[in-house]
Amino acid sequence: MSVYDFTVATADGNETALRAYQGQVILIVNTASKCGFTPQYKGLQELQVRFSERGFTVLAFPCNQFGHQEPGTNQEIQDFCKLTYDVTFPVFGKVDVNGDEAHxxxxxxxxxxxxxxxxxxIKWNFTKFLVDQNGEIVKRYAPQTTPDSIADDIENLIGIHS
Structure with a gap:
């Protein structure tokens, strides 16, 4: 089993298979728009810009389980990410990450x-999971781990296959 075996809901409610990202290095992040870590969207976008042409993408999954810091609708979340941080990576529909209803x-x-x-x-928003080109999870990062501090790990994974 790998991350490619899962299907997730897009912000507009359609289902998409993560198999579409096969062969790429992926950073999966549970996000929130009203969190102290929300400015990490900027760093996540910088990683996307820096590495996307080399087979990398960020996949964001909004979650309202931590302090109700993602209260908006899927459309409001999309608008926030685009207008505030000019995010170009996929921001999927809201999910639960803990409990019986966890995705x-x-x-x-x-x-x-x-x-x-x-x-x-998962302890809080902006927990991150780095996934290699084979869909295997390489590392888990705490919410306070900044996106720029993950760049070397991404570079190492991309460098293995480039």
């Missing part, structure tokens, strides 16, 4: 790469 993708990510003290739960 199967996030259940898989959390089991594959647990957090601190082997905890599977």
């Amino acid at each position: 199967p993708l996030f259940k898989y990510l959390k089991r594959a790469v647990p957090g601190i003290l082997n905890s599977e739960s």
Whole structure:
């Protein structure tokens, strides 16, 4: 099993298979528009611009489970990301990342790469999962890990195959 085996909802409610990203390095992030970490969208976009032509993409999954910091509709979230941060990477429909209603993708990510003290739960917005070109999860990053500090890990994965 890999991340390519999952289907996710786009912001407009359509389903898309993550198989579409096969062969790319992916950074999967649970996001929120009204969080102290929200300015990380800027850094995520910078990673997208820097590495996209070399087979990299950010995949953002808005989540309202942490302090209700993503209260908007999917369309409002899309507008916010575009107007505030000029985001060009995919921002999918809202998901749960913890609990019984957690999206199967996030259940898989959390089991594959647990957090601190082997905890599977996601602690807050902007937890990040780096995935290699084969759909295998390479590393989990805490919310406070800035996107620019992940650049070397992305470069190393891309460099292996370029």
